Amino acid sequence: MKNTLLASLLCIAATQVYAGDTLKIAITGPFSGGSAPMGTSMRDGAKLAIAEINAAGGVSVGKTKMKIEVVERDDEGKNDRGALIAQELASMDDLSGVIGTVNTGVVLAGDKHLQEKGITRIITPAAGSASMTQWVNKADKPGAKDLSIFRFAAHDGIQAAMVVEDAIKRKFTKVALLHDSTNYGVSGRDDLLDQIKKQGDKLEVVATEKFNIGDKDMTAQLLSAKAKGAQAILIWGIGPELAAVANGMAKNGLKVPLIGGWTLSMSNFIDNAGSNGNGTLMPQTFIEEPITPRVKSFIESYHKAYGVTRIPSPVSAAQGYDAVLIFAAAVTQAQSTDTHKIKDALEDLKAPVKGVIATWKQPFSKWDPANVQTHEAFRREQAVMGMVSDGRVVFADSADRARLVKSMK
DSSP: OHHHHOOOOOHHHHTOTTTOOEEEEEEEOOOOTTTTHHHHHHHHHHHHHHHHHHHOOEEEEEEEEEEEEEEEEEEETOHHHHHHHHHHHTTOOEEEEEEEEEEEEEHHHHHHHHHHHTEEEESOOOOOOOHTTSSBBTBBBOOOEEEEEEEEOOHHHHHHHHHHHHHHHHOOEEEEEEEEEEHHHHHHHHHHHHHHHTTSOOSSEEEEEOOOTOOOOOHHHHHHHHTTSEEEEEOOOTTTHHHHHHHHHHHOOOSSEEHHHHHHHHHHHHHHHHHHHHHHEEEESSSOOOSSSSHHHHHHEEEHHTTTTSSSSHHHHHHHHHHHHHHHHHHHHSOOOOHHHHHHHTOOOOEEOOOSEEEEEEEESSOOOOOOOOGGGOOGOOOOOEEEEETEEEEEHHHHHHHHHHHHH
C-alpha cells in the first residue's frame, strides 16, 4: 500500500500546484541523450525524496507545511541548451533553488546566469573540477566574493586520487590515459596527471589518447597503449564510448585493468560492455546494495516506483535523493523560501541530515574563494572503490563495505 501511494505521488510531484503554500525547486539534467542514465537517475532519486516529503505534509516553514513543486528541464547534455535553461530559471522570481545538472560543460555554460541572480544551486552529480574551480581565486582574476553554487558529488580531485592510488597499490608502473574530448574528459585527464605527480610520479604515462563523443572504434588509441607496454588503462569519459573502449580492449587482446571515473558504473557502460566490463574499477559514493535498513528502503522504493530491478546510475539517484533532503533542511532552518536565505542556511546547517549516502553534518561552510572545499559536500571518506561484476557494481574491497555500515550507525 505504501509503495502504491508513493508511485502515485511520483506521478503528480512535478505538476501539482498547491495554492500559495508552495516551495518551487527546479531539477535540471540530461533526461535524453548519452548522459541520460545519470540525468534520469538523479531526477528520479530527487523526485522520490520530494514525494516522501510531500506525503508527510511538506517542508516546515514556521507554522506552515509547504509542498514542493518541481520545475523540470531537460538540458540534453548540450551546453547551449543548458545556458538557455539557466537564463530561464534565473528569471523566475519565485524559484527557491535548483538541483542537478550532470555535464561539466553545461554547468560552465549556465551557472553564471544563476550566480548573477544569486539563485541557490546544488550541482549533482557533475564532478568535473572546473564546475567549481571556475569560482575560486586565480592569478589573473579574483574569485566570486559570495557564491550561491554548491556541489553534492565526489569531485574529480577525490576520484582521480583514488584511481591513481589503486593503480599504485596494484604495483603498476606504466599506464595509458584515455579521455573523451568533453570538458569533463579533459578536466579528468588533468586531474589524473596532477595526482600522478602528487603521489610521487610512481606511474609512468606511456600514452595519452583522446576520443570523441560518438566514436565506436578505439583501435588506434588502444594499440598505441598496448605497443608502449601499458599495464593498465586509466580512463575519463561520460557516455557509451566507455563501453567501446572495454570492447576494443577485448578485441585487440589488451588484457589489462580498466580504471576510471565513477561514470563507469552507468548502465550504458555495463550493458554495452557486457562481460568485457567485468573487473572494471571506479570510485563510487553509493553502491546499490542494501547494507543498512535505510539504504534497503531507498533501493526498494526506487525499484517499485520506477519499475526497474537495477538503478541506471545508483550514484546519481542517491545523490539526487540526499541533495533534496539537504535542501529541505536548509529551507526549514532558514524558515523561508527565499533563495538567498536558503544559501545562508546551507553554509551553516545546524541539524544532521540522515541520507542514504551518509548522515550529513554541516556538509558546506561559508564560501571562501581561496578554498573551493567550502562549497563541496564530499570528502574522501564518503567514497569507495566499486567493481563491475556480472552486470552490477559491487564493493571492490569488503573493508569499505564494513566501514560504510559502521559510519551509518
